[in-house]
Amino acid sequence: MADTQTSTERRYFEYIVVGCGGVGSAAVYWLSKRAGKDVLGLEQFNLGHDHGGSQDHSRIIRLAYHDDRYTKITPDTYKAWHEVEKESGLQLVHMTGGVQYAKKAEMEHVIDKYAEAMAANNIKYEKMSGSKLSKKFPQFTTDDSYVAIYQEDAGLVDAALGNAVHIQLARSHGATVIDNCPVLKIDRMSDGQIKVNTPKGVFQCRRLVVAPGAWINHVLGSIGVHIPVFVTQEQVTYLATPNMKDFTKDKFPIWIYHSPNYDFYGLPIHGNSGSKIGIDAGGNIVTPETRTYVPDLVREKACLDHFRATIPKALGPLLYSKTCLYTMPPDRHFVIDTCTSKGWNDVIICCGAGHVYKFASLVGKILSQLAIDGKTIYDISKFNLDREALTNPDWKPALYMGTGGKVPIPEPKL
Template identity: 65%
Template sequence: MAEVRDPERRFYQYIVVGCGGVGSATVYWLSKRVGSDVLGIEQFHIGHDNGGSQDHSRIIRLAYHDDRYTKITPDTYTAWEEVEKESGIQLVYHTGGIKFAKKNELGHVIDQYAEAMSKHGIKYERLTGSQLHEKYPQFETDDSYTALYEEKAGLVDAAMSISVQIQLARAHGASVIDNCPVRRIDKAPNGHIMVYTANGIYQCRRLLVTSGAWINNVLQSIGVHVPIYVTQEQVSYFATPHVKEFTKEKYPIWIYHGSDRDYYGLPSHGNSGSKCGIEMGGVVVTPETRTYIPDPVREKYVTDFLKETIPRSLGPIMYTKTCLYTMPKDRHFVVDHCGKMRPGWDNVIVCNGAGHCFKFSCLLGKILSEMAVDGKTQYDVSNFNIDRPAITQPGWTPEMYSETGGKVPVGAPTSKL
């Protein structure tokens, strides 16, 4: 059925605040369970580019060196497949994926990926730098490099995913309101949650907050603060003259682990060229202070790296696009209810994707829907609890915040957001 929203309706069993990657998935999975009893609220238009869920493509992969993620990465594919089957639209493209590093720098990180994948029965292939070049001639690597190849890795069409999940949710009867900022939340005498918005007051039995960098804007009115920091990151698209070599059929997604910084790249998809960015390292901002202006120094880092490693991917920069990463200090997900921080608020469930969750977003939506409807989930999210030291201890300082290491940016531990 098409969405026929009653503008006078003010009570829903479930309300989702924030309809980006995770939020759109949550509305979708809830709608499959409860139909018209779910409302999604988005402060901007659906598919906006103000946060972290945007752009043509995002990496999806099984390869993680951390059991917290490796044990659920296969389920991410299953979740996406269900959306693809219902919609008839392809969202995931299997390009294959490469993880590589200099052996004498961070070769041990590639070993950690192999160990974690072996533990969970995930297939992979170890490659020398020469074998990587033989498999993908685009990579100018010799045996000073070590690599890991994963066949199932690829990309997710990010913009299409959000659009499709919202469309399917509406087809199941869900209501979705965009351009509707949430001002605050409160509790009614009957225990229902009151959601004050620019469009009036709504009530629900359970509230799910998936609002990215604006998470504390929503939660502050109930006395809950999730200590996160927000960075402005960027990716560049190159108009390579060697177009045929950088299609999804010829060129894998890849992640390079370096001693100074990590890089990642994707093949051409949508109306873009070959894509490359630095993983992390952007300036600490707030949603209000971010500039949308690319950093030319970071563009040069990317260009210099590609000149050395994948030179045929280069060409004029078509454009460089900024986005926000929103992360706890340990850079792990938060998937939990707020009652652990503020007694009496168990019916508010919060999710933060820590700047690396789009590949997981469909599965996280399913997990959140189960937590909301059933009070628990079949998936192990126990390590993403909201009362862990990185969240609750103000002085907690990590040794590393990204997959290979690197200090938390200056200002991050005391960031207000």
């Protein structure tokens, strides 16, 4: 997508956003609703690229979460997306209901953890046996050796369209967005303003929002900030099921399956004709420079085997597998904070920990409040930059959960 605003001679903006993926595009949008022409978004690649993590046709959106730091804000994710839909006239969120299931003998404790977090936040759900799940959704061939929870307020959000709509609406509010414009360095002007150096010139601002995904430390390095994250190459697979009518959004829910080795997830058909399946986290640890776009055949086979075991009607010829990047702190929780401890209280950062897209529009709103108001109405206290998982180099759990994915913690680089 060619940029149409690179010819601007303007060099000062009140607010600059680095990265225009899921969270960044949302931040540009929510800032533009209040600050109009005083907003600049910078994207190092072309808009709509597939090099990072905010891409593809569909992402899961749900109230069901294993931790109340998320469940207490999940209802507002829908409100944020609804406001974008209302302004654009385009549907971005499609409600399908959501299922999480597992073998009782293996992972029922994980199902119970989700149930407890939802109950603590008054989120309605139904726990059921595998046979009841199969009766409710015949696509699942599960018996009573399985356990499941069903939560009706779940579905998918169109990621690629969501990013594009955020940017298009932001421009309609007067924001400037420049793509193919990487940030080379951040420093200060003599008057204290932030200076952002790019190949397309130097820009200045009063507040800077940094949300570039896997490139977050590339951008923050010049101000002496480092977040202990690691990047993994993940993938999803689409299959040309011959039973398309059984996997439409009105008949089939989003789902997550918890197992000791992998956490699988899948979505109804949206954006193409294929049934979608992936594994949450656990891909090869890479950097943005060393990642490949070549799918892992072992993980691809594991997805096919899972379909064969519990959702066999979804099987069909392979359409394609597509890679993306997860960027995750050691505890796999969001980072949403200012860089005050490093003397940059006017730099606001976000790392989405490989599971942010469902929250993307809301997190963009939160970032806009932090930039304009210096605070947010939402409780983000546990997403702070000075928590132990980010400050204690010995904080090394054997595994952790996001949607349940198990990922080994790499040795720190010296």
